[in-house]
Amino acid sequence: MSAKDGLTPRATNFPDWYNDLVLKAGLADYAPVRGCMIIKPHGYAIWELMQRALDDMFKATGHENAYFPLMIPKSFLSKEAAHVEGFAKECAVVTHYRLKLDDKGAVIVDPEAKLEEEMILRPTSETVIWDAYRTWIQSYRDLPVLVNQWANVIRWERRTRLFLRTTEFLWQEGHTAHATFDDAEIESRRMLEVYRVFAEDFMGVPVLTGIKTESEKFAGADHTYCIEALVQDGKAIQAGTSHHLAQNFARAFDVQFQTQDGGREYVYATSWGVSTRLVGTMIMAHSDDKGLVAPPRLAPVQVVILPMGRDEEIRSKTYAAADAMAGELRRSLWRGPDFTPSEYPVEELVGPVPSPIRVKVDKREKESPGVKFYEWELKGACVRVEIGPRDLEAGTCVLARRDTGEKITVPLGDAVSEIDRLLTEIQSGLHARAFAFRQESTRIVNTKAEFEAAFEGEGGAGLVCAHWDGTAETEAMIAEKLRATIRCIPFVPLNADDNEPGVCVMTGNPSKQRVVFARAY
């Protein structure tokens, strides 16, 4: 597999295509430890852009960042029963604090250095954070606590995939404390809305918002909300979650506050998170057989300029034109399309914030133009600008957009405004294309035979809206037989009659509404 070969086509083998793309586009690499990955600069740049956009929205909605430790005393995990049950099977445990050399000079764990109490490498931080909140919160006047942390977490997964599920991953976890159930409810819904805006308006990925079933909810939550995306192979992926934890962690860690009327009550909590999985989701939603297709708001390189020329003299001219254009682009602010209308308006979320255009001039002289074209398509530059001798004579340049491959020739003087327009079109075009794909991939199924047929064979089957009797037993049976799960019960019905009563496709028992089934990552 040399860099010159293309990617495995999506139609041939979607997982191979994804892997090829991640590796060849220089987004990530395998690490020496099984299940772990090295996020390379180009991939990390995407994550940084995600972080920045999300962090701004967290700040806008009143949150502050803090940092809690990587290691958690083992005893903390067991304080919340459902929580420990959910995570116990995938925790890495620190048992010793020292190495030594044995008589052969090999490094071994010093058996003398066994820890009194083992440490867990956090799979999530509710426990350490709620242990701290006990001392932070005394009175209703200390509430709400609105804290977020950017961190790494460790979950010992059996099967891992670059970005989508790795043993160690990067994420953000918000942990908030409130005086009432309703306040926590509002918080969990507004942060879900932040995620929805991020997915749709930054990633260009349409998502369903809804609530998880009992069996799919977070271990320790009262209920879990989620955003669910659909990617090109017809599989669903949970892109973000927001949990209403009710008083579960407050009880477990004894976090009470004095109410205005002098009583004492346990506080209400939320937690919410998105991870580097979003990078994988974005890739699988938009990219093609040539490589990464990234939405301009999250593309590390929005514009790449390729000045061309045979000899020194011509190059000096095309380089000068390229540098001038790059300078102009960097100084100009791109705003992009308006945000999609909100289903759950959050006042503090203002529209798009204009930002300088991210541009690169590729002056490598050993590479032919063709090589550069392929490389920047692989790496997902949104717009390619070609400036060659013929252009200079005509006072033009060629603009090629990554999403459609379309090329136009424009006067040099119009390039900046044309690029601004193209970026905006690409940003909204990717969302529109993904939305159309989801529409085509969504269907209503009313009978058992149709339902089973929908999930026969391997791979994704799109979103299947079907009646479900509401029991975990039926859900488990479907998961086992058809490897399909309930992704969510959407807030906004996908079909006009989804909320009408019906009969469960599997059992024929009464059903309150249709839910969304899919094969999922």
Place this chain on the structure above:
RNA sequence: CGGGGUGUAGCGUAGCUUGGUAGCGCGUCUGGUUUGGGACCAGAAGGUCGCAGGUUCGAAUCCUGUCACCCCGACCA
């Protein structure tokens, strides 16, 4: 944890049946010619053949053990 497979240069591989100087493509480096969709010529560097032990005059090759990784199933963001 069960079934299958693979370990040879940065990557992809040949050689193993039948033991005898480890080869090829891509990439890399140097010099030159090139440059509007994956350029060409010449030269060069790069290997404890996963690891350990055994058989043998001699092991990438045969034998034993071991480790790692991948794929498929059961379980999970």
